[in-house]
Amino acid sequence: MRIVIMGSGGVGAYVGARLQATGEDVAFIARGAHLKALQTEGLRLEHPQHPLHLPQVQVSADAAELARRGPADLVVFAVKLGDTESAASALGPVLGPQTRILTLQNGIDSVELIQAHVGTTAVRGGVIYVSAVIDRPGVIRSPGGLHVIVADAAGGDPTMAVFFAACGRATALQAKPTDDIRSVLWEKFIALSSLSATTSLLRAPMGAILGHPETRALQRQLIEEAVAVAGAAGVPQRAGLVDEVMAKLANMPASFRSSMSEDLARGKALELQWLSGRVHALGQQLGVPTPAHSTAWRALLLYSDGSTGF
Incomplete structure (x- = not known):
């Protein structure tokens, strides 16, 4: 499964790292000092029970660069809400006819905010219960505790089903489908x-x-x-x-x-x-x-x- 993480802060990098560690094809969109650290030193999760270091990660500031390997099966959308419009508008190059966008943003308005900028691409709602922040460039700190995603099953959408299965193979990451995402x-x-x-x-x-x-x-x-x-x-x-x-x-x-x-x-x-x-x-x-x-x-x-x- 090809997964693009739009927004590689605490939540996005945490989810992407756990999925890459299971063998999924994950690429990260990041910026600034965090981008540079990911390119040169990889991605590190500091976690009391399940620390992780990925020496190499696919990462870019530009979705078009990541699109050279083809469209994403799934985009995990995890930017701060104030960046939603610009981030959603930048996704075009990695979107294909079968791409799904899973938003893990906070609040109750995310699906509609993203959908307005991605045409007919299906946007699925989700929530994540995890504490994770950028401690320093390239390093995500989590104190442990919950690490659960609940996301729209979307009537058995096969892409979402593959995502749930991938999370089931991951360490310190669970995902549960729901038929009542609202x-x-x-x-x-x-x-x-x-x-x-x-x-x-x-x-x-x-x-x-x-x-x-x-x-x-x-x-x-x-x-x-x-x-x-x-x-x-x-x-x-x-x-x-x-x-x-x-x-x-x-x-x-x-x-x-x-x-x-x-x-x-x-x-x-x-x-x-x-x-x-x-x-x-x-x-x-x-x-x-x-x-x-x-x-x-x-x-x-x-x-x-x-x-x-x-």
Whole structure:
């Protein structure tokens, strides 16, 4: 299976590395110092249980260069949401009649945002539960914990079936098909928007947040607000989801931080608009109070473009 990773940051590089290690034909699209390191030193995953070093990887900044080996069977789309339009528009050279695009982006808007730029190429929704960031060029750091993809089965799409099988052969990477991707996307959106808000606002890891009763209450309130918005938007969530999410957060490594909090610390642009900002906007549109998410949106807004705000 020929797989192109569009966006070789923490998530994209993690998935691509695990798949290449199983023998899949993987190529990465990257840029800047990370690109140069991948070209000269390969790709390294720092992981407490399953570290990995790939001395050689196919990598380029240009999809047209990768297209010399033919179109991709699957594109794993993992750029930050703010880069969606430019990245999707650049994919043309590696797209063929049978190519599928699997988006692992955050939020609930990714499939539509990508589809607008790739013509008739089928875009499949997916979510990934993994903590992985670029620690330094060419090196991805993960504290361990969850490493699960849930993606649209698309009625038994054979390309997706091959992808699920490839993940089943990988180390520290699982993939599960679903026939209800909309609910899956919303479930992750509820959790991610809420934990991104706390870890960014409080500049603290999850262990510390859950270790204090007041900040733990804030975490729960954010989840409850997002669940209420989901119901008003026509995607009702199962009873007990709030408790489930809180339990999952408690089982994460104490050092866990959201990628948005990592971006905030490094002065990078934030996905705030598509997380707490989206909950805030939907709440206003649907008449659902979201005081905690609205505060997160407003308090972090001046940092959303990567600036310090003052």
